[in-house]
C-alpha cells in the first residue's frame with residue numbers, strides 16, 4: 558500500500574550533450590535522465606555525422622555509470638606496492654591525506670609533484686582546465702602531452718597552415734578514398750559510414766596500413782606497406798604524378814610553396830625504390846598513383862598511427878602534399894582530413910590559467926619519458942626527483958613507452974601516487 562501511495566517518478570528528461578572522448582567522431586548525445594539518473598545514452602539523429610548511432614563503448618555508458626562494480630569510494634593502499642591490497646576510506650580522510658602529502662612536498666619544491674593525464678575524457682572544463690589551474694597554482698611540474706599526435710599535428714600545421722582539412726560529410730561524395738593509417742571501422746565509425754555511402758555511389762576505397770585490419774578487409778584494395786615507410790610511398794606517388802603529368806599546374810602555381818624542391822626530391826623515388834623500402838609491388842604503387850592522379854574528387858582520410866614512428870611527422874607532411882599536386886582541394890569532396898581542430902580554436906589560457914604560476918618557471922616533463930623520469934635522481938639539470946604523481950584520464954603503465962621502466966618507477970616505495978577511480982582512457 559505504501560508503494561502504491563509513493564509519488565510517481567518525474568517524467569524522463571532528454572539532455573543534449575557531446576561525447577567527451579578523444580575520438581574524431583565527436584558524436585552528439587541525447588541522454589535520458591529520470592529522477593536525476595542517466596538511464597539511456599543515444600546518438601542524436603538530427604546531427605548529421607552522428608546520425609543517431611553511437612559506438613558500443615558509449616552506447617553502454619548508462620550501464621557502466623550505474624554498474625554495481627564501479628569504484629565509488631576512495632581506496633587507500635594498505636599493503637606493499639603491487640600487492641593489490643586496498644581498503645575503503647571516506648572522502649574526507651582521502652582528501653585530507655592527499656592534501657597533507659602534497660602540501661609537505663610542495664613546501665620543499667612543488668616541482669617534485671607531477672600531474673599525468675591525457676585524453677580519457679575531454680570536456681573543456683572537466684577534462685583538463687580545473688586540474689591545470691590547481692597544478693599551476695601549486696607550481697607543480699608541467700606535463701608535455703606528446704604521446705598521441707604532436708608530430709602529425711605539427712606536420713599538418715607546417716604543410717597546410719593549421720590543423721584543418723575536409724569536412725567529413727563530403728567524403729560521401731568522393732570517387733576515390735585513401736584510408737591511410739586508420740582502422741576506421743574500429744575507431745572512426747561515422748567516417749566509415751560516409752565511406753560506405755561513397756562506395757555505394759561508385760567510389761573506390763583503398764586502405765593503406767601495415768596491418769590487415771577489418772577496415773583493410775572491407776576496402777577494394779589493401780596496400781600493406783611496412784611500418785614507418787609511408788613517406789617513401791607518398792614520394793613515389795609524387796614521382797608518378799610528375800612523370801605522367803597528372804598534375805594541376807595552375808593549382809600548384811597559385812596555392813603552393815616549394816614545389817620545385819619537392820619535385821626534385823620526388824623524382825628520386827621511383828616506384829621500384831619505394832617498393833623495396835615499403836615491401837609492396839612497384840606495380841601497386843604505379844596503379845595507386847594512376848588512380849590518385851586521374852580520379853576526382855579524391856580524398857585522403859589520414860590518421861595518427863603513422864606518425865608515431867621516427868620520421869612520422871615528415872611522412873604526414875609528404876602525404877599532406879598529395880592533394881595539392883592534383884588540385885584535389887578544388888572539390889569539396891577532395892583533399893585530406895587528419896584533424897580539423899584548427900577550425901575550432903579554444904582559449905586555453907582562460908580555461909587553464911597559466912597566470913596562476915605567478916611568474917614561477919615550472920619545469921616540463923615529457924609524458925613519453927615518464928619511466929626514465931620517475932627513476933631519475935635529483936640533479937641540477939633535472940631539478941628535484943619526482944616525489945608525487947597525480948594520474949587522471951590516463952594509465953601511464955599501460956600507455957607510456959618502455960613500460961618496464963614505467964612499472965619500476967611507479968613501484969618506488971617512496972613515490973606518492975594518486976589515481977582517481979574514473980581514470981579510464983579511451984585513447985592514450
Ligand code: SF4
Nearest residue numbers: 576580583584612615
Ligand atoms: S564514436 Fe563513440 S567514442 Fe567516438 S565520439 Fe562517437 S560515441 Fe564518442
